[in-house]
Amino acid sequence: MNNIPKEIDIETHRTEQSGSLSVIQANTHLNFPIRRVYYIHSIEDNKARGFHGHKKLQQCIVATSGSVTLSLEGYGNTYSFELNSPDKGVLVPAGYWREMSNFSKDAVLMVIASDDYDPEDYIHDKEVFNTFDAERSAINKVTYLAMHRRYDEFKLQLQQVTEEVLDEVNYIMGPRLEKFEESFAKFTGAKYCIGTGNGLDALEIILRASNIGAGDEVIVSAGGFIATLLAVMRVGATPVLVECETWGNIDPLKIEAAITKNTKAILPTHLYGIPADMDGVRAVANKYDLLVFEDACQAHGAQYKDGTCGALSDAAAFSFYPTKNLGGFGDGGCLTTSSEKIAKTARQLRSYGAAVKYHHDIVGFNSRLDEMQAALLQFLLPNVPKWNEKRRNLASLYLNHLSGIEEIELPMVSDDSVPVWHVFPIMVPAEKRDAFCDHLTKHNIGYNIHYPKAMHLQPCCSHLQHNAGDFPVAEKLADCEVSLPLDPYHTEEEINFVIKAILDFFMSDTVKN
Numbered sequence: 476m477n478n479i480p481k482e483i484d485i486e487t488h489r490t491e492q493s494g495s496l497s498v499i500q501a502n503t504h505l506n507f508p509i510r511r512v513y514y515i516h517s518i519e520d521n522k523a524r525g526f527h528g529h530k531k532l533q534q535c536i537v538a539t540s541g542s543v544t545l546s547l548e549g550y551g552n553t554y555s556f557e558l559n560s561p562d563k564g565v566l567v568p569a570g571y572w573r574e575m576s577n578f579s580k581d582a583v584l585m586v587i588a589s590d591d592y593d594p595e596d597y598i599h600d601k602e603v604f605n606t607f608d609a610e611r612s613a614i615n616k617v618t619y620l621a622m623h624r625r626y627d628e629f630k631l632q633l634q635q636v637t638e639e640v641l642d643e644v645n646y647i648m649g650p651r652l653e654k655f656e657e658s659f660a661k662f663t664g665a666k667y668c669i670g671t672g673n674g675l676d677a678l679e680i681i682l683r684a685s686n687i688g689a690g691d692e693v694i695v696s697a698g699g700f701i702a703t704l705l706a707v708m709r710v711g712a713t714p715v716l717v718e719c720e721t722w723g724n725i726d727p728l729k730i731e732a733a734i735t736k737n738t739k740a741i742l743p744t745h746l747y748g749i750p751a752d753m754d755g756v757r758a759v760a761n762k763y764d765l766l767v768f769e770d771a772c773q774a775h776g777a778q779y780k781d782g783t784c785g786a787l788s789d790a791a792a793f794s795f796y797p798t799k800n801l802g803g804f805g806d807g808g809c810l811t812t813s814s815e816k817i818a819k820t821a822r823q824l825r826s827y828g829a830a831v832k833y834h835h836d837i838v839g840f841n842s843r844l845d846e847m848q849a850a851l852l853q854f855l856l857p858n859v860p861k862w863n864e865k866r867r868n869l870a871s872l873y874l875n876h877l878s879g880i881e882e883i884e885l886p887m888v889s890d891d892s893v894p895v896w897h898v899f900p901i902m903v904p905a906e907k908r909d910a911f912c913d914h915l916t917k918h919n920i921g922y923n924i925h926y927p928k929a930m931h932l933q934p935c936c937s938h939l940q941h942n943a944g945d946f947p948v949a950e951k952l953a954d955c956e957v958s959l960p961l962d963p964y965h966t967e968e969e970i971n972f973v974i975k976a977i978l979d980f981f982m983s984d985t986v987k988n
């Protein structure tokens with residue numbers, strides 16, 4: 476990524492009367508926040524110094540007077556720079572071994588640094604540095620997610636946005652939220668977006684805004700995450716589970732049998748970022764005059780036919796939990812809808828039931844997306860299409876290279892959908908899952924299981940009176956699913972490393988049998 480050292484031109488203004496003025500801006504020149512500036516000077520002629528590396532610290536070095544030679548080594552490359560003018564600087568990324576030599580007597584080096592002094596950040600021993608350098612270049616582990624790389628890329632800008640919001644001293648229900656709601660509505664194609672404290676609250680607010688409560692039934696998929704059911708239970712309604720398709724999305728053919736006179740709505744989830752069969756769902760809903768909502772908490776930007784998830788139903792819930800496809804820096808969520816009535820009531824509900832401050836028409840609660848999260852999400856939002864595309868590219872590596880393994884079931888996506896792979900799930904035989912996961916761990920590969928226990932067998936659902944065997948497809952998913960590493964900041968090499976480890980596992984297995 477940003478790890479190539481480079482020379483920068485420093486903007487210098489010269490006038491005859493007042494001499495020169497050189498300007499370094501963190502934004503345009505450095506791309507890291509400035510935490511510290513120090514000087515190296517009064518060096519005896521021709522002495523060398525510097526012999527160390529930094530794991531994290533980024534620097535910009537300028538010879539404001541005199542001259543010096545700067546040598547850098549790292550990532551398998553060496554660089555040498557002559558610093559001899561206040562108009563030039565060198566950006567030194569983290570992770571390089573550095574040496575400075577040939578100091579002139581009058582040399583004054585200004586060092587602009589990204590972090591406070593931290594003795595832990597130094598590598599003083601060249602051998603230790605060489606090991607550090609070799610280990611990070613070779614791929615020998617793949618984490619499940621790579622969120623720290625996103626932060627590293629945008630650190631300066633994110634800190635700037637944070638500072639702006641702090642400076643505005645307006646932290647709840649301000650212009651940042653309004654702007655983000657407008658942008659996110661546009662992103663989905665829905666008319667309205669209403670920010671909430673999290674995705675679960677967004678689901679609950681949708682149901683409450685639609686007058687769903689005690690005595691009502693809401694149809695949900697038996698495959699998926701518990702939040703969908705919790706929202707239904709929290710408004711006092713009854714979740715009615717319907718068997719899922721292989722990969723957890725609701726099976727539209729099973730819905731009709733679950734409908735009673737109390738059924739009010741169908742709430743499908745676009746699980747793993749794969750759109751549910753919305754035409755199938757809507758056909759049943761139309762026949763019985765039911766509302767349709769989406770749990771789109773894993774589906775930011777996913778496409779179904781010519782629509783975007785979040786605009787395929789009466790209302791949809793999104794989560795901005797940090798690991799989601801659009802993830803914030805804490806909890807956050809929103810709902811999208813094109814219904815003016817739902818939008819209006821939802822706005823009231825999230826803020827004490829008041830449309831006008833201190834006039835409480837309905838029993839609301841407090842669940843808002845704060846200005847800080849809204850501003851940071853607004854900054855990240857334009858990247859989501861590119862990140863989703865990268866997820867699809869990495870997913871196609873898995874799909875192409877794992878398709879020869881008979882024992883693995885790979886996720887299927889219908890031709891009229893564009894998934895966003897919030898999770899890349901595979902299924903392995905239940906009796907081999909533990910061994911498979913141990914194998915990944917042994918190869919330093921992160922993984923996850925989404926979700927290890929089917930919802931109808933969770934203690935919080937005991938009142939629904941389901942038993943093991945009620946939803947065999949959902950139970951199989953719970954028993955066999957493994958989520959492989961997938962993050963827009965993973966490299967193809969890393970995914971290939973995972974693929975190789977998986978091939979190893981099943982190939983050596985075949986030999987054994």
Ligand SMILES: *Cc1c(COP(=O)(O)O)cnc(C)c1O
Pocket residue numbers: 673674675676699700702703744770772773793794795796806807808
């Ligand atoms: C994350 C998630 C939620 C809940 O969102 P939170 O912001 O964590 O409350 C709901 N449903 C699904 C499918 C999710 O993945």
